[in-house]
Structures are given as structure tokens and as C-alpha cells.
Amino acid sequence: xxxxxxxxxxxxxxxxxxxxxxxxxxxxxxxxxxxxxxxxxxxxxxxxxxxxxxxxxxxxxxxxxxxxxxxxxxxxxxxxxxxxxxxxxxxxxxxxxxxxxxxxxxx
Amino acid sequence: xxxxxxxxxxxxxxxxxxxxxxxxxxxxxxxxxxxxxxxxxxxxxxxxxxxxxxxxxxxxxxxxxxxxxxxxxxxxxxxxxxxxxxxxxxxxxxxxxxxxxxxxxxxxxxxxxxxxxxxxx
Numbered sequence: 001x002x003x004x005x006x007x008x009x010x011x012x013x014x015x016x017x018x019x020x021x022x023x024x025x026x027x028x029x030x031x032x033x034x035x036x037x038x039x040x041x042x043x044x045x046x047x048x049x050x051x052x053x054x055x056x057x058x059x060x061x062x063x064x065x066x067x068x069x070x071x072x073x074x075x076x077x078x079x080x081x082x083x084x085x086x087x088x089x090x091x092x093x094x095x096x097x098x099x100x101x102x103x104x105x106x107x
Numbered sequence: 108x109x110x111x112x113x114x115x116x117x118x119x120x121x122x123x124x125x126x127x128x129x130x131x132x133x134x135x136x137x138x139x140x141x142x143x144x145x146x147x148x149x150x151x152x153x154x155x156x157x158x159x160x161x162x163x164x165x166x167x168x169x170x171x172x173x174x175x176x177x178x179x180x181x182x183x184x185x186x187x188x189x190x191x192x193x194x195x196x197x198x199x200x201x202x203x204x205x206x207x208x209x210x211x212x213x214x215x216x217x218x219x220x221x222x223x224x225x226x227x228x
Contacts, residue, residue: 031211032211032212034211034214036152036215038152042220043202043218043219043220043221044144044152044202044215044218045218046207046214046215046216049207049211049214049216050211053211055216087151087152089152089154089214090212091211091212091213091214092212094157094166095154095166095168095169096142096154096157096212096213097154098151098152098153098154099151100151101151101152
């Protein structure tokens with residue numbers, strides 16, 4: 001199985017900050033990497049697919065990059081509604097696996 | 108509007124069974140690959156199972172293999188997850204989700220609100 005390591009597991013940031021979350025995979029997966037946002041009590045919401053493609057309706061302050069084993073989700077200017085938990089997920093091979101999550105909290 | 112409405116969760120004793128349902132609307136269910144993803148209380152996301160519409164193949168996480176069965180009824184636009192021999196660690200919110208467009212592998216752009224399954228005596 002492909003292991004997904006997200007870092008950090010949590011972070012505190014202020015509105016307007018630039019935030020970067022990283023995801024490392026245990027084997028190369030090309031660009032088969034996706035990012036989700038989840039708020040408490042809600043279903044996950046797809047932000048980025050194929051490492052860098054912005055899902056329709058997602059604000060442009062979210063961006064993704066990377067290929068192979070190292071990937072990054074960036075929020076260019078953190079907004080109040082962005083405080084949530086973020087997960088990466090590989091869609092390269094079964095079993096599909098997620099990172100452990102990064103909780104973004106208000107500083 | 109594209110929508111998934113999942114239901115069927117509840118309290119069940121260890122060793123018991125439960126069937127989850129997910130009714131789809133607003134898109135071509137027949138030509139859609141669908142999955143179940145779960146989340147234990149306070150934990151992260153875990154993929155459970157996928158039904159591939161093109162091949163008819165089904166896929167399972169090791170934790171579900173041999174105990175869970177994914178299926179669908181096209182006439183009812185409904186996806187199912189039959190869960191047997193339930194264990195305490197199957198306690199979770201179960202989400203049905205629609206796989207996004209190829210060729211980027213299985214990722215999920217549409218999610219149901221989730222159905223809560225509690226396994227406890």
C-alpha cells in the first residue's frame with residue numbers, strides 16, 4: 001500500500017497568511033494526487049485533483065503542485081472560511097489512501 | 108442539482124449486519140463509478156470500496172474484504188453497501204461519493220452528507 005505522510009499535522013495561522021501543506025508518498029505516483037478540505041460535521045470537499053487542477057467553484061487562492069512523491073497545497077491568503085482540516089489522497093493505485101490530515105487553526 | 112443522499116446507518120451489535128443506501132440524482136448514475144469512504148470518530152478518512160461502472164469490477168479495502176459488499180440498482184439510481192460481521196472498529200460516518208472524470212484515477216468530486224454507523228453492545 002502507498003503510505004501518505006502529511007505535514008504538519010496542525011498549524012496556527014492568521015487571516016491573510018500564506019499557508020503551505022505538504023504530502024509525501026511512499027512511492028512515485030506521477031500526478032495522481034488530490035486535496036480535500038473538511039469542516040467539522042461536514043463531508044469532505046474536493047479542492048485540487050491531478051496535483052494541480054483546481055476543482056470548479058474552488059477559490060483561486062488554493063493551488064497545488066508537485067509530482068512523483070512530493071506534493072504541496074498552498075493557500076495564498078488565508079480566509080476565515082479556510083479554517084478546516086485538509087487531506088491529501090492518492091488515486092494512482094488501489095487501495096486508495098489518504099494522508100493523516102492537517103488541521104488549520106486560527107492563531 | 109447533482110446530489111447523493113445516503114441513509115441506513117444506525118446502532119448495531121458486534122457481529123451484526125447493516126445495509127447502507129445512497130440515492131443519486133442530477134447525473135448519469137449508470138455511467139458513474141461510485142465509492143464508499145468512512146471516517147471513524149475523531150479520525151481521518153479511509154477508503155472502503157469502489158464500484159467501477161465500466162468493468163463492473165468491485166474493489167475493497169483490506170478492512171472490508173470478505174465482510175462488505177458494494178452493489179448498485181440502476182433502476183433506482185441507488186448504491187448500496189452491505190456490511191456483515193460488524194466490529195467495533197467499523198464505527199464511523201460512511202460517505203458515498205462519485206468518482207471524478209478520468210484519467211486521473213479515483214478521486215471524489217461529489218459526496219453525500221454521510222450516514223452514521225455505531226457498532227456497540
